[in-house]
Amino acid sequence: MERTLSRERLDKYLQATRQDLHAAIGLYERNTKLSEAFYTPLQCLEVCLRNSIHDAMTNEYGEDWFHGNNAPLESDSRRMIFDAKDELIKDRKPVIAGQMLAELKFAFWVGLLGKHYDATIWRKAIYRAFLAHGGKPRGVVHSRLNAIRRLRNRIAHHEPIFQKPALVQSHDEIIEAIGWMCRNTSTWAKHHSRFHQVFAEPLP
Structure with missing residues (x-):
């Protein structure tokens, strides 16, 4: 396992287990379980975010807002849209709203x-996408979602998250952010999340 997982x-x-390989593998397993436990709330947040923003943009600029020039998008956003379209074409999928929503990256x-x-x-x-609790300032929304994006990327790239001192807070902030868009969806995500249960488990 040391060879296949890699020493690096x-x-x-x-380091966290004072070079005890058996304990390190146990900690690696815990990290995997914690990462897995974040899947449900992160999936819910990402789907909720893209659908909520799409609805708001559609109301203002039309459903094809990411195809035309109606929405004043900057070059970085347009590049991500182009890349998403290119991937859909390569996969022989239709370049329609539903497919684009799924293909565009969380960073977009x-x-x-x-x-x-x-x-x-x-x-x-x-x-308008963030009015479920009376509205949130853009800076607050961006700061929260950007922090979640960084955590999501660490999990997606199988990096350690056990060292983060505020994992419980991070989880609860994901649930809260979903609630900014939809209270019912936030309640559903919280009900199905296993994070607190997994977090409370002792080390193997």
């Missing part, structure tokens, strides 16, 4: 919340 990948686990949606869009698409459209 196990290094942080070995978080990018639409950035400061550079404050005076344009945020004020004209996207703020």
Whole structure:
């Protein structure tokens, strides 16, 4: 296992267990379980985010807002749209709204919340996606979703998250952020999340 998982990948686990390989493997297993436990809330957040933003943008710019020039998108966003279209074409899938929503990366949606869009698409459209609890300032929404994006990427790339001191807070902030868009969806995600149960389990 040390060879196939690689010494480099196990290094942080070995450091945390004073070079005890057996204990390091146990910590690696715990990290895997924690990462797995984040799947449900992260999946729910990402699907909720892209559908909520799409609805808000559609109401203002039309359903094909990412195809035409109606929405004032900047070059980075347009590049991500082009890349998503290219992937769909390569996979012989239709370049339609539903497929585009699934293909566009999480970073694309978080990018639409950035400061550079404050005076344009945020004020004209996207703020409506976050009115479930009376509305949130763009900066608060972007900061939260960007932090979640970084955690999501660590999990997606199988990196250690056990060292993060505020995993419980991170989980609860994901559930809260879903609630900014839909209270019912937030309640559903919280009900089905196994994170707190897994977090409470002792080390193997």
